[in-house]
Amino acid sequence: MRRDGTASSGIQEEERQFEAALRPTSLSDFAGQPQVLENLSIAIEAARRRGEAMDHVLLCGPPGLGKTTLAGIIAHELGAEIDQTAGPVLQKKVDLTGILTTIKPRQVFFIDEIHRLMPDIEEILYSALEDFRLDILIGSGPGARTHSMSLPHFTAVGATTRQGLLSAPLRGRFGLVLRLEPYDEQTLTAIVNRSAGLLSVSITGEGAHEIARRARGTPRIANRLLRRVRDFAQVRAEGHIDERIAKAALDLLQVDHFGLDEVDRKIMLTVIEKYGGGPVGLSTIAASIDEQPDTIEEVYEPYLMQLGFLDRTARGRVATLRAFDYFGITRRARPGDLQNPLF
Ligand SMILES: Nc1ncnc2c1ncn2[C@@H]1O[C@H](COP(=O)(O)OP(=O)(O)O)[C@@H](O)[C@H]1O
Numbered sequence: 444m445r446r447d448g449t450a451s452s453g454i455q456e457e458e459r460q461f462e463a464a465l466r467p468t469s470l471s472d473f474a475g476q477p478q479v480l481e482n483l484s485i486a487i488e489a490a491r492r493r494g495e496a497m498d499h500v501l502l503c504g505p506p507g508l509g510k511t512t513l514a515g516i517i518a519h520e521l522g523a524e525i526d527q528t529a530g531p532v533l534q535k536k537v538d539l540t541g542i543l544t545t546i547k548p549r550q551v552f553f554i555d556e557i558h559r560l561m562p563d564i565e566e567i568l569y570s571a572l573e574d575f576r577l578d579i580l581i582g583s584g585p586g587a588r589t590h591s592m593s594l595p596h597f598t599a600v601g602a603t604t605r606q607g608l609l610s611a612p613l614r615g616r617f618g619l620v621l622r623l624e625p626y627d628e629q630t631l632t633a634i635v636n637r638s639a640g641l642l643s644v645s646i647t648g649e650g651a652h653e654i655a656r657r658a659r660g661t662p663r664i665a666n667r668l669l670r671r672v673r674d675f676a677q678v679r680a681e682g683h684i685d686e687r688i689a690k691a692a693l694d695l696l697q698v699d700h701f702g703l704d705e706v707d708r709k710i711m712l713t714v715i716e717k718y719g720g721g722p723v724g725l726s727t728i729a730a731s732i733d734e735q736p737d738t739i740e741e742v743y744e745p746y747l748m749q750l751g752f753l754d755r756t757a758r759g760r761v762a763t764l765r766a767f768d769y770f771g772i773t774r775r776a777r778p779g780d781l782q783n784p785l786f
Pocket residue numbers: 461462463465466467472473474475505506507508509510511512513634662663666
């Protein structure tokens with residue numbers, strides 16, 4: 444068992460190694476997210492010039508967009524060591540105090556899934572992040588006393604897919620809160636090309652683009668699809684991936700043309716079929732498909748909005764004409780349509 448709690452069963456371990464091999468290690472290798480990168484590079488450079496620990500950073504965004512990768516990059520760029528853990532792994536106070544007491548000056552301490560910390564553990568983190576102070580209870584019963592120890596200045600990097608679940612006091616302790624957005628096709632194409640290069644796979648620009656288009660705006664999915672397409676090409680096309688081979692492989696895998704997964708489809712079909720395209724409230728959608736509202740909002744909607752399938756309006760979620768077209772459903776005429784010069 445690793446510290447982040449994932450059991451290393453065969454397939455998972457192989458997947459992890461594959462991901463690790465493709466993980467960018469420096470800011471210049473990391474594609475896309477220009478605003479996040481600019482903020483980070485300023486914070487890193489400032490910390491380097493002052494010779495101090497960098498401010499704590501919170502990275503938010505859907506799975507597979509590069510949060511863990513960025514934590515590693517921050518440590519690398521700061522020339523600092525990294526120690527990592529995850530919210531669900533820290534079960535007892537001593538799990539966290541144990542790590543904190545061994546932390547070194549200017550080190551990076553990465554806490555994945557930080558929204559899943561237990562409340563009493565979160566509390567220890569408050570003073571550690573704010574004042575670099577750790578209060579430990581020594582002994583028990585009436586003789587117990589608190590010992591306060593000071594910690595070296597370090598940089599906490601928190602990652603979360605569900606920013607909405609984070610308590611305000613915890614969020615407030617991060618000087619830099621950065622949100623990752625789904626990637627556009629062009630950036631994903633560059634990522635697929637880079638990965639193909641690292642894996643010594645021969646691929647055309649169109650082949651890379653086809654994989655990128657179906658990757659749901661997510662580098663992790665792009666890399667996984669590349670791996671599957673590589674297998675297909677090995678058997679059917681002497682290892683070379685062009686547009687035709689990529690299409691054939693992805694169709695065989697039944698990967699949706701826009702990379703939509705089952706939950707994406709459920710969300711869109713609920714809005715379109717059950718609520719006539721909306722507007723419909725987030726909590727109503729959530730109840731219909733039995734998901735948490737904040738999961739829909741933070742994990743699924745960013746991509747559906749980037750695709751131009753879903754709009755957030757003051758009155759609720761609305762499916763666009765593009766989404767109706769994609770699902771092959773005709774939208775009933777609306778008052779607003781009359782203003783369209785095409786009618
Ligand atoms: N901007 C990027 N450029 C290149 N590869 C990326 C980028 N973001 C993520 N990846 C790749 O996607 C995979 C998943 O990234 P990861 O950092 O583990 O995502 P998260 O922690 O947000 O779930 C990694 O293997 C990494 O190589």
